[in-house]
Amino acid sequence: METRERGPAVAERTAALARAAFRAGDRYPGLPPADGSAETAGDVLAELARGTRIWTGFDRHGEAVGCVRAVPGADGAWAVRRLAVAPRARGRSVGRLLMRALEDGARAAGAARVVLDAVVERGNPPFYCRLGYRTTAHFPGPDKPLSEVRMEKDLATPDGELSYPWGGEPFPLWDGPLRVWFCGPRGTVALPAVPGPRPEAAVAALAGRAAWQVGAGARFRGADGLACPGGVLVDPRPAEAVPAFVMPRGVDGGALALWRTGG
Known part of the structure; x- marks a missing residue:
């Protein structure tokens, strides 16, 4: 009320x-x-x-x-x-x-619209995506080394759940290099990629390589936008213990967390 x-x-x-x-x-x-x-x-x-x-x-x-x-x-x-x-x-x-x-x-x-800003590293965007909010921009947090998204909902459209992240961001809003995160039985790996016209295809193409690095059943955990191309990062710890995953801007000021999914 x-x-x-x-x-x-x-x-x-x-x-x-x-x-x-x-x-x-x-x-x-x-x-x-x-x-x-x-x-x-x-x-x-x-x-x-x-x-x-x-x-x-x-x-x-x-x-x-x-x-x-x-x-x-x-x-x-x-x-x-x-x-x-x-x-x-x-x-x-x-x-x-x-x-x-x-x-x-x-x-x-x-x-006509409802808009909001959500912090990627806090895991907020998936919740709003399920409520029908679409990502319209990625940007660095203004006062903390965090990454934010602007999300928007057209109030004239019927309520509907969108899948995260591709349903709420069907076209990539970041056209630079990516660092894509996966977790598996043997830890965490970040692999370089470029988004292309379909970001989900870029991620899917890395799944086999990620499984080779961290074990079968490697799961996509998110991606960062980078200022310049990066290399492979392998860590035996879970993603939640890897500083570059938890808060990429705190490790590299040119990085921006674009997407984060649950464990």
Whole structure:
């Protein structure tokens, strides 16, 4: 439900949900703290004063279990801000329901699109892709050595789930060298590639070589865009323990994490 109140109690509840959600830990260890992990009620009040709208979800006991914010734009696009789900409520579709409520509110207000920025290394883009959001740009994080994507949903199209990453990015938005990551029984390997017109074909062509390096059943785990061609990187550890996989910009300032999949 949309939260119409604008007072300190709503601001504190929203900030507390954000802190709990963003402090709960990332998919990959060692990333910089998320901005929402230190949010205050004053931060939320300042957003509300600028016209930000809030949707809050409650459980059957009346306890707040999640919230999401949106900033209406003059160009017909609403920008998502800080989807937060309480750790105890994860896995119950709270985030999906909150996003649907936000989209319904945007449609009712005459918005044409919903846009958002998501951090690749935190594993966020696949969730939004499943809600029908398409990637329209890759870019370096402005204040941390992380990689972000701009994602967008046309509110005039029917809701539908897109496969990640190819369904949400059918044409490559990066035309430079790639470093493609695979994991297998013997560790992790990164192999060089060029995206070509079909990035999934470039990845599939490397599967046999990856299996030779790290064992049968090698799984695609993601890819980075590079400023210049790179070589093969083999590591006996799982991907989550390889710094260049966890946070490529922290190792090479010219790298950008384009895609990350689950284990």
